[in-house]
Each structure stands twice: as structure tokens, then as C-alpha cells.
Amino acid sequence: MVVIGLEIHAQLKTQEKIFCGCPTNYRDTEANENVCPTCTGQPGSKPMALNQKALDNVIKIALALQCELKRDILIQRKHYFYPDLPSGYQRTSKPIGINGKLGDVRIREVHIEEDPGRYELRKGTVDYNRSGVPLVEIVTEPDIKTPEEARMFLEELTAILEYLNARRDEPGSSRIDANLSIAGGTRVEVKNINSFKGVYTALMYEQVRQQNMIRRGAKVVMETRHFDEVSGTTVGLRKKETEEDYRYFPDPDIPPVLITKEMIEKVKKEIPELPRQKSERFVSDYGIKPDDAWILVSEIELANLFEDMVKEYKDKGQALASWIRGPLKKQLNYRNLLFKDSGLKKKDVVELFNEFSLSKITDDGMEMALIAMLDKKTSYADVKLALNLVKIDDTAELEGIVKEVISKNPKAVEDYRKGGGKSLNFLVGQVVKLTKGRADSRVVKELIKKKIG
């Protein structure tokens, strides 16, 4: 039996840092530009009041994860020495939300804390631009049973953070600590994993490593390990600090912040329909498959695209869902893009899908159009012209091309006649290639069969 728990740190979307007025766009400026006495821990500096926007975001997240909210927010200091930590302690709150739930995974707590700076070990330099960027930490109970489940949980959580518009929207804005133990072993924590894929890889590696140890009769020790992204392995780091070493105590500079009814009411209004509910509604309202619905709602812009379009294609809900999940998502994934960052305009997508669904263009033509629209950032109308996508419906024209292909590939024709199905596909491919995707492969297949069958 495998038991997995996760701690997710995500940077909250705010203009200003958590305890000072410095801007949070730490990647966009020269090192140590976005700093002040407070976020560099100068002697005599003081924290300003807790950033209200950050706080609103944390409350929003806690509510979306069905947590019970605490009455007030208590900031504590967690002490340790490291070059990226200018005060020698990190400010971190006591739990703000507790006993929440996402699917089958219980959420132990949600709290707020400050990000440290960025220390470059090899160069020996520190950039404090990031110091003081507000973070939410979400801690699960050890309710996850497989690395795959962990991946799915993180996917849903990411979607929720996106729906709430609560997370900084850039690479590296989330870091995850994952702990895993298997029956007969003990809890091992893998720290600072930077991507969700990384979490899956790290957990798979840990699961196998620990299983092997137990099989060999070795003892799994309680430790903290580091994930190496390149090799996909984990390495032992150091003896885990105990809570005692961090010397947590209430920050004397920051009085407790009351969570008021008004705050909660205001935040509640900003919580939209969440992915899980949206997905269920898509299934019931539009009769699409749950799997497809889930993919659609994974990105709010994609879900909105679907919902905008489905009104015009009422009877084709499933076809539309399949198309978005299939060809469109495939091209986006290939480019590692979200729909909102793809540059695709709704109008073009509508036109493309419309022509495709009316069989005005072929499967291949549709795919080529998508590729061109994504890579050349052009409108569908331009792509259609440039690629001459209109399907060849003239059978005589097609027959001519088929004839040409057959005469040029006698070996393939012979193989087909001997029963080689693959050769038929090859011949169809040749025709499609010659027509630059304008021939409907199903029609071509029939034509070839008729000719040489």
C-alpha cells in the first residue's frame, strides 16, 4: 500500500509584495531592482500590514477547497539560516482554512507565507526580487494512493487556481513537496519539485526505490530528498529539521488579522463555477462524454470556447467536444500551449470548425490549417487561401491522380494484391500528399480499391 501526501506552494497573484509595496514581477527586472529595506531585511525595517489582495486570494482558495475558515490570521516566524532569507526567518501564518476537501483527498490546511529570494549556489549570488512575494501553501492529508492520482489531483487543483485567478501566471510559480511511504517503510519527503510532471516522476521513482529496499530487507529511513529534474531521480539531502529547530513563534510585529464576515462575503462573490461542477454540467446539459468534459474544463478559456460555440452547434455538442479535445488539444499540447496563450481567435476557430463539420475541408486539411494558424499566427481565411484547402470533390480529377500514383508504385500495388493492407494506406498517403490534403482519404481509398482490387 502506498500513501502519498502533497504540500503545494503557489505564488499568489498580487501587484505588491506581502509586507511591503515593492512590485511582484520579479522575473521582469534586473536582479535586486524590486527591493526595499523591508524585503531585504535591513536593520530597522518593519513589515507593513498584510497585503489584503493576497489575503483575499488565500481565503478564496480555502473556500474553493471547502475548508472551514479560522477566525483570524496569526503570522509566525520560522527561523533558519540561508542566503535567500534576508531576515533569517520566514513569515508564515498559522492555518487559515482547515479540514477541506478536493475530490477524495482531504485538505489538512491552507495558509499564507512569504517567498524567499533566489540564491544561485554556484555563482554565490542572491536576487531578492522574489523576497516577499506572497505564497499560498496547501497541505493534503496522505489520502493519495498512486503517483497517477497525485498527478490528477494536481491537475484539478491547478485548474481551480486558474479559475479563481488567484495564482501568478508564469513558470516556476508553483513548487511542490511530495511525501510517500509504503507499507513496511516510513515517510520520505521529496522537496522543491518545480512541475506537476516532476511530481509524478519523483513519486514513481520513490515508489520503486522504496519497494526495492523493502524487498531487499533494507530499512527505509525517514529523510528529506531532493528531486533531480534531469535524471528523474531523487537524492538524500540531509537529516530533516524538527519543528523545534525552526523555533516557530508569533511575530511580535504583526497583530492578528481578523477574518471578517464582509471579507468572506466579498470573496465568495468572486468564486466562479469550479471545474468539477462545470464538467458535470457539461455532461448533463450538452450530453457529452465525461472524459471529454473533463478535458474541456481543465482550462477555463477552453471551457468558455466550448460553451460559446456549442450554442450554435446544439446537435453537434459531442462532435465539437471531440474536436476540441482531439485535433485542437493535440496541436496545443504539442506546442506546450494553453488555449489562452495560443493566439487563436475564437472567430477563426469557429470558421475552421464550421467548414470541417460541414465536410468542406478534409481531416488533413483541417489539421494543416490549425498548424498554420498556430505557427504563423494567421487567420483562418488567410490560411484557407494560402493552402488552397477546399476539398477536391471532382471525382474525375481525383481519378487522374489515383491513376498516376498507381502507375508510379507498381511494387505497392503488387503487395496489396498479395494481401498487404499496409500498402493500401501507403498509396492513399501518396494521393493525399499530391493533393496537399485536399483529397478526402476515405474517398481515395475506395477509388484505389476499385481500380486495383
Place this chain on the structure above:
Amino acid sequence: MPAFDIEKRLEQVIATIRKADPEVKAYVEVFDADAKDRVKEVKERIAKGKAGKLAGMVVSVKNNIAIKGKRMTCSSKMLETYYAPYNATVIERLEKEDAIIIGTTNMDEFACGSDTTHSALHWTRNPRDLGRVPGGSCGGSAAAVASDMCDASIGSDTGGSIRCPAAFCGVVGFKPTYGAVSRYGLADMAMSLDQIGPMASDVATAEKIFDVIKGKDKRDPITDVYKDKKGKIEVVGVPKEFFDGVDPKIASATKKAIQKLEKEYEIAEVSMPSIKYAIPTYYLLMCAEFSSAMQKYDGLRYGAAADRTKDLYQAFEVARGSNFGKEVKRRILLGTYITMKEFKESWYTQTLRARKIIQDEFNSILKKCDVLAGPAMPVLPWKFGEKLDPIELYSADILTVSANLAGLPAGVVPAGEVSGLPIAVQIHGRHFEDKSVLEVMKKLE
């Protein structure tokens, strides 16, 4: 009456510093050139009728308060080469009202001490008797005021750091209500107790400064609750426990001084039994907070430099080990131990409850009385080299720490002499009724 010439006054102060400071050693640094430039500007503004409320007042500043571009040593080797990159809020407010900053004053290292002998820079002598300590931790500020090396000084008070040296040197010292003056720019000692306040040779000058530096500041959110409350003054309470363990000569001189108030107010003896918890409560909270405040000094960013060729943790150890003084280390170690216990909320949080008891008792007495009067220090300034163990030293704070624990305003005002050395009366008041405390202090002058 001829107009007061602020330029002449500055020259006079600088001359006094040249003459007296080589012996008293109140200052860390004197900015005479800056001050002379500044006084000319202020003079011009006076001529134009645009001068600020403190025009020409010559003010020194305890060296744990940030003045942009000036060294902020906290009298520690750790910060001997640290130049503050910004101004404390109080410095901004003083300069806006045309005060002349004349220099920075010596103190116990990071404000840890009651006699300024824990300065890593040099000792400061008591101008009233050069063989004795000036008190601390603002020993430099009190000595500078007492020997007319400035008109006033800005100090900080965590457990009596303004009031102890003011009493020892025979000057006025005032610790405002916690939250009345922004601490932005004051190096942390114990954050729930630290407060900035003025020292001067008379109450009116101290009050003028207080009026300029007080008020809300978004860079220090504890000032959010600030308000200017005007309270009536009818009854002066004298808690009998304030005289327990006080040198009998000081006790009787203090009582005599307090009697002066009978003309105007009703004097009532009251009881404040919880004061016996004040010292342990104070030292436990202070050390815990102090150890946390000291975490940032690792030799990487500023001040004493850590050896970068060494392993990181070794480098921190050496930087801290060789640049902190003995008293600072003692308090860091005590505080580290206390905060290690805190993860079970066993000590610090418990002590906050004891603090609450003291606060409640003050508040209930201050329902019946409007201010409280008593002695400031239980002993006279001691001689250099007089052997005092830490516990004896800590006990000398018994009368001052409770104002910090309760967050109340408290001031000391000279009240004559005992054995040729100055003593003082201390007045406590209600939260944000700072002005009442100052008013009663004036009656004692």
C-alpha cells in the same frame, strides 16, 4: 528680546562637544559639517517665515535609528561598517520640522544593557560623576543631553533604555505609548516592547519632539491604533510595591518629590502586586524576541563580512561568533532556548498570559487613578568596574519594564539628588494619554 540665533547655538553645541566629549564619549559620530550646512538652510526658512516647529533644535540620535547615508552601528562590531540606506520615520519627521541632526550616540550593543558598558565601541561616562556609568542603553543620549552637547536626543526604550539613563544623568526621558511613535528605522530589539522617545533637559522640549514624531505611519502598522486622547488628571496613584527593594534614601527622596503634587492632585496609595512578575516576564519575552531579531545578522549582506571561502554554515557561525559581544550572545542563547520550547506553545505563549495579568492590573488601577507616580531606578548609578552579576543588573530594571509590558506611556523627570547623584520620579499613564504624563512631569520640574 533679541531673536534666538540658531547658528550661534549650533556653534556653541559643537564647541561643547569638542571640549567635553573626549572625556564623556557620548557620541559615536558628530556631523558638524552637515549640521552647519543645514542650520543655514533653516535660518533662511526662518527669515521667510516658513520654518518648521523644531527650527534649529540640535538633536542627537541613538545609533540604532536609521539616518540615510550614516553609519548605524548599534554599538556592535557586527554593524560597525553598516551605512543605513534609508531614513527612519522619526528622522524624516524631525527633518521636516527643521531639527538639526548633530550626531549619533553611544549605547549598549543592540540595546542590551543598563549602563552602556556593553558598547563594542567605547564606554560613555556619566557627566555628573565621570567615575560612574551613565545608565543604558541610551547612555550616550543621556550623557549628551546632560552635558549640553545637544538640545535633545532621540532614544529607544524596550525595558527602560530611555528612562534609566535619563534618571542616572539627571535629564528628562519619555517613553510614549506603544504604537504612538513609528518604529520604522529602529533596529529591532524586542519588537512587542520597543518604542522610540525623546530625551531632553526639560519636559517642554521633550514634548515638542514627541508632538512631531508621534502619529500613524503605514510603514509601522502598530501605529494604526494611535489616537491622541485627552484625559483628566485628578488622582495620582502611588503603588506601594514600587518602593520594594528600592535604596531607602532614593525611596524617601522620591516620596518627598511626589508630595509636591499634593497641591494640585489627590494622592492615593494603591497596590500593584503583579509587579513581582515583571522581571521574569520581561526577560523571557525580550530574549525570545531578541534572538529572532538577531537572526538577520549573518555577515552576508551588510556589516561585518562572513568568510565566503568557508562552508556557508561555518561562515555564519564565525561571523556571529566573532562580532557579537558577550551580553548579546547570552540573550541570543537564552532566547533560542525559549523559542525552541515554543513549538508546543509552552513558554513564550505562557509568558504572554503573565503579561496580560500585568496589563490588566495596570488598567484596573488606572481606572481609579489617572496617573501613577513612583521611583525610576532602585539604585544610584554604579561605578565602573563595580561587580554586578547579570541577575543584579537585570533587577535594576524592575521599575521600568512594566510600562513596556503594559504598553503604557512613562516618563522620568529629575527629582533632586541623593549622595550628590541625580534621582528621578517616574510617571505612568493610560494608553495614548501621553500628554497627561507629560503634564504631571512638568509639575515636578
